[in-house]
Amino acid sequence: MLFNKLREYKLSYEVYNFFQRKALMHNIPLFKKYGIKKKYYQSISSQDFVRLNGEKNKYDVVDSREFLSEHPKFKSLPQSYQESLLDWSRNGYAILEHFFSEEEITEFNDEIDRLIQSKKAKWQYGNKIMFAIHDSKTLKDAGDRGRLTSILGMLMDKKVNLFQSINFLDGSQQRTHSDSIHMTTFPLGNLIAVWVALEDIQPDSGPLHYYPGSHKLPYILNEDFGNLSSKLKLGDKDYNDYENKIQDVLESNNFQKKVFLPRKGDILIWHANLLHGGEIQTNPNASRKSMVFHYYSEDVICYHEITERPTLFL
Numbered sequence: 001m002l003f004n005k006l007r008e009y010k011l012s013y014e015v016y017n018f019f020q021r022k023a024l025m026h027n028i029p030l031f032k033k034y035g036i037k038k039k040y041y042q043s044i045s046s047q048d049f050v051r052l053n054g055e056k057n058k059y060d061v062v063d064s065r066e067f068l069s070e071h072p073k074f075k076s077l078p079q080s081y082q083e084s085l086l087d088w089s090r091n092g093y094a095i096l097e098h099f100f101s102e103e104e105i106t107e108f109n110d111e112i113d114r115l116i117q118s119k120k121a122k123w124q125y126g127n128k129i130m131f132a133i134h135d136s137k138t139l140k141d142a143g144d145r146g147r148l149t150s151i152l153g154m155l156m157d158k159k160v161n162l163f164q165s166i167n168f169l170d171g172s173q174q175r176t177h178s179d180s181i182h183m184t185t186f187p188l189g190n191l192i193a194v195w196v197a198l199e200d201i202q203p204d205s206g207p208l209h210y211y212p213g214s215h216k217l218p219y220i221l222n223e224d225f226g227n228l229s230s231k232l233k234l235g236d237k238d239y240n241d242y243e244n245k246i247q248d249v250l251e252s253n254n255f256q257k258k259v260f261l262p263r264k265g266d267i268l269i270w271h272a273n274l275l276h277g278g279e280i281q282t283n284p285n286a287s288r289k290s291m292v293f294h295y296y297s298e299d300v301i302c303y304h305e306i307t308e309r310p311t312l313f314l
């Protein structure tokens with residue numbers, strides 16, 4: 001209780017961050033580039049960028065259907081991948097079927113079992129294994145596969161770096177959100193995510209859902225749900241208030257929800273601002289083995305809007 005109270009004060013993590021210079025130094029040249037008067041360990045939020053105009057990503061400006069095929073990587077991809085990727089600008093997601101082979105998926109699942117059995121798996125937020133890539137070369141290599149990062153780099157039109165992984169054995173049942181409230185960048189939009197099906201996904205297991213086209217909505221950041229902080233203290237809203245705001249946004253727009261029911265080895269790539277979440281798991285016995293990778297683009301300020309912390313690259 002007291003610990004949670006302390007966490008509301010920026011100083012609590014600024015002191016910790018002071019000793020994490022190496023993990024935070026990525027922001028230092030970018031603060032300089034954008035004229036942000038901050039130390040590497042200080043809190044940072046969208047409020048620090050209000051007077052700046054961040055460049056938009058290429059395919060948020062021009063249509064991938066017109067220009068993506070000019071990319072040297074594009075022609076080497078299977079026809080079905082090309083079709084899905086061409087709609088990146090319009091949809092904010094792409095589905096690549098059979099991306100990982102049966103053997104690769106078995107290797108990933110065995111590795112996760114091993115992490116769980118050896119108690120190396122870091123369970124957080126209920127049922128999520130966070131950052132398994134820090135404990136497993138196999139899983140890190142899975143997210144770092146050149147044939148994957150080259151596609152992500154093509155969509156972002158810049159190099160991307162794997163930042164985080166999440167492993168699930170069952171559904172997250174997480175309400176609809178955009179990743180940009182958790183992993184935020186300046187300029188906005190420099191995050192990209194991949195969802196990997198580690199088994200055939202059943203409708204009653206709490207599959208991933210997403211709203212095609214919703215990435216074009218304005219980004220919902222702290223100010224948009226009244227969560228402004230003061231010099232010393234974080235805003236007084238909680239994550240539930242953010243989720244309610246997203247629900248309001250969805251209710252006042254007309255996006256059609258889609259539910260992802262992939263086969264083992266299929267992947268879904270999504271845009272930094274695509275609204276998505278986990279369906280309710282209606283079968284309590286169903287598993288939903290899956291893995292998410294989040295990547296930041298190179299040379300952008302990386303932080304966490306909801307907690308106003310700069311991102312630690314550990």
Ligand SMILES: O=C(O)CCC(=O)C(=O)O
Pocket residue numbers: 166168171172173174179206207208276277278279290292
């Ligand atoms: O897999 C899910 O149910 C949700 C995953 C998600 O929202 C995320 O990783 O950002």
